[in-house]
Amino acid sequence: MRDLSESRSHFLSTLARADAARIKTAAEALLPQLQPVEVVQSRSGLVMLPLRDTVKGCDFFMGEVLVAEARIRARGAEGYGMVTGRDLAHAMAMALLDAADAAGLPETAAFAADEAARHAAEDRATLCRIEATRVEMETF
Amino acid sequence: MAYVAARGGERAIEQAERLYREPLGEIDAKRVAGIRQSLPWLLDRVMGEASLYDPDMAALALAQAGGDLYEAVLLLRAWRSTQPRLGIATPVTQETLFTHRRISAAFKDIPGGQILGPTLDHAHRLLATSVLQGESLAPVPVEPASQPAPARQPSLAAWQRVEGLVANVLRAEVAPEDIPDITRQPLLFPATRAHALQSLARADTGGVLALGYAAMRGYGNAHPTVNELRLAEAEVMVRHPSGISFSAGRVRVSQAEVTTKGKGGQLDLGFAATFGWNEVKVIAAATLDLNAAAAPKGSPVEEEFVLYHTEPVEASGFCIHFKLPHYVTFQSALDALRDAKAEVWEEADSQTETVPA
Numbered sequence: 001m002r003d004l005s006e007s008r009s010h011f012l013s014t015l016a017r018a019d020a021a022r023i024k025t026a027a028e029a030l031l032p033q034l035q036p037v038e039v040v041q042s043r044s045g046l047v048m049l050p051l052r053d054t055v056k057g058c059d060f061f062m063g064e065v066l067v068a069e070a071r072i073r074a075r076g077a078e079g080y081g082m083v084t085g086r087d088l089a090h091a092m093a094m095a096l097l098d099a100a101d102a103a104g105l106p107e108t109a110a111f112a113a114d115e116a117a118r119h120a121a122e123d124r125a126t127l128c129r130i131e132a133t134r135v136e137m138e139t140f
Numbered sequence: 141m142a143y144v145a146a147r148g149g150e151r152a153i154e155q156a157e158r159l160y161r162e163p164l165g166e167i168d169a170k171r172v173a174g175i176r177q178s179l180p181w182l183l184d185r186v187m188g189e190a191s192l193y194d195p196d197m198a199a200l201a202l203a204q205a206g207g208d209l210y211e212a213v214l215l216l217r218a219w220r221s222t223q224p225r226l227g228i229a230t231p232v233t234q235e236t237l238f239t240h241r242r243i244s245a246a247f248k249d250i251p252g253g254q255i256l257g258p259t260l261d262h263a264h265r266l267l268a269t270s271v272l273q274g275e276s277l278a279p280v281p282v283e284p285a286s287q288p289a290p291a292r293q294p295s296l297a298a299w300q301r302v303e304g305l306v307a308n309v310l311r312a313e314v315a316p317e318d319i320p321d322i323t324r325q326p327l328l329f330p331a332t333r334a335h336a337l338q339s340l341a342r343a344d345t346g347g348v349l350a351l352g353y354a355a356m357r358g359y360g361n362a363h364p365t366v367n368e369l370r371l372a373e374a375e376v377m378v379r380h381p382s383g384i385s386f387s388a389g390r391v392r393v394s395q396a397e398v399t400t401k402g403k404g405g406q407l408d409l410g411f412a413a414t415f416g417w418n419e420v421k422v423i424a425a426a427t428l429d430l431n432a433a434a435a436p437k438g439s440p441v442e443e444e445f446v447l448y449h450t451e452p453v454e455a456s457g458f459c460i461h462f463k464l465p466h467y468v469t470f471q472s473a474l475d476a477l478r479d480a481k482a483e484v485w486e487e488a489d490s491q492t493e494t495v496p497a
Binding site: 005008009010012013016017043044045046047048049050051052053054055056057058059060061062063064065066067069071078080082083084085086098123124125126127128129130131132133134135136137138139 | 187188190191192193194196197220223224225226227228229230231232233234238239240241248249253254255256257258259282283284285286287288289290291295296297298309311314316319320321323333334335337338341342374375376378380381382384385386387388389390391393395397409410411413414415429
């Protein structure tokens with residue numbers, strides 16, 4: 001059960017982080033198979049972001065993050081998307097892929113796997129650049 | 141309170157606004173994108189003080205304000221109030237941060253090692269005047285290491301607790317919807333820790349620097365050493381309607397722990413964090429947090445003094461309101477001054493009259 005929720009979490013996180021142009025193209029390609037699509041919600045708004053202080057363990061709000069959110073119904077399934085920023089089309093594309101995944105369309109898994117591989121490569125490249133700044137301090 | 145009616149002011153006000161905006165020229169998406177690309181550290185500062193994370197909106201605010209930081213923060217705070225609150229993310233913890241920079245000035249051999257990350261700390265600061273003669277300044281590319289740095293690391297305080305260097309904390313679990321929030325509650329003193337840290341996260345960088353620097357120079361009761369300074373990206377973990385938690389994206393955050401030798405044979409710690417990468421702010425703010433507990437009443441590091449005077453919109457708004465017409469209040473002061481002078485003259489006259497010839 002935990003593996004299933006972790007893999008769903010990873011799937012949704014990957015869609016949210018996906019390249020905006022690519023996920024929109026993927027959603028458009030899936031659209032004919034998802035008809036009729038009912039848009040329940042498409043809006044921007046704010047999500048409060050708390051952080052845990054390391055001294056007393058106190059959770060406090062750092063501020064609000066602008067997000068775009070979409071909810072749809074398609075082929076008897078519900079789809080949900082939320083992404084940081086104000087790209088409503090990205091959130092809608094995410095919701096469409098989420099609904100497609102819930103409806104059992106196999107294309108979504110391939111798209112998510114491709115995107116996840118890109119993200120892993122991006123993160124690795126970033127961390128290799130960061131590792132280049134490691135220092136060993138010596139005192140005399 | 142008295143009010144002043146201005147006649148014929150509408151046209152003057154409109155022309156004054158035009159005079160302000162006209163030199164800024166046409167603002168379009170290209171200019172906003174240019175600001176976002178070229179001024180990321182400034183955007184971070186503005187997003188932190190606005191306590192609204194969105195680089196596009198911050199770039200737009202800076203474009204509209206012509207770079208006036210207080211105007212930009214005001215625009216963002218005002219715009220934020222028009223947006224619905226859709227939820228509360230899962231609290232960010234240190235070990236989940238995608239870390240770009242993590243250093244300690246107190247301990248050289250920290251678990252995970254010292255990672256400088258993006259910094260000019262050890263670089264020469266030279267103005268590239270040749271750019272003004274037509275040359276371009278191209279950055280030298282980074283030479284990546286063959287292996288990646290560890291993305292996620294616990295806080296240094298967590299390691300110090302294991303070593304017995306800092307006191308253990310008994311934290312009370314608070315549901316995200318019950319975390320105190322100064323955008324919906326008044327700031328009262330003594331402030332809750334959540335209110336104090338939220339206020340510092342939103343505080344004016346220059347304001348906390350001035351007071352933090354005062355504390356460092358001796359006007360405080362604790363001198364700081366940077367225990368850990370971290371620049372990172374935090375996942376914004378939100379909930380799908382099915383209840384599954386996922387990341388809607390990453391935001392840049394900075395945090396600092398500062399330390400000093402405590403009275404109980406352990407280290408005392410101060411903490412601060414903010415949106416964006418803003419080292420000066422979090423080091424100064426953490427210093428103020430470190431000083432707050434034992435601060436004498438009325439000192440520049442006392443919590444009430446610090447939090448009231450570093451709120452950027454209130455402080456800048458109060459300051460600039462003094463340029464607005466105060467004719468009636470000032471007239472009253474002037475009348476009092478004239479009355480006092482008249483009394484002095486009358487007294488002098490009467491004394492002159494009583495002097496024997």
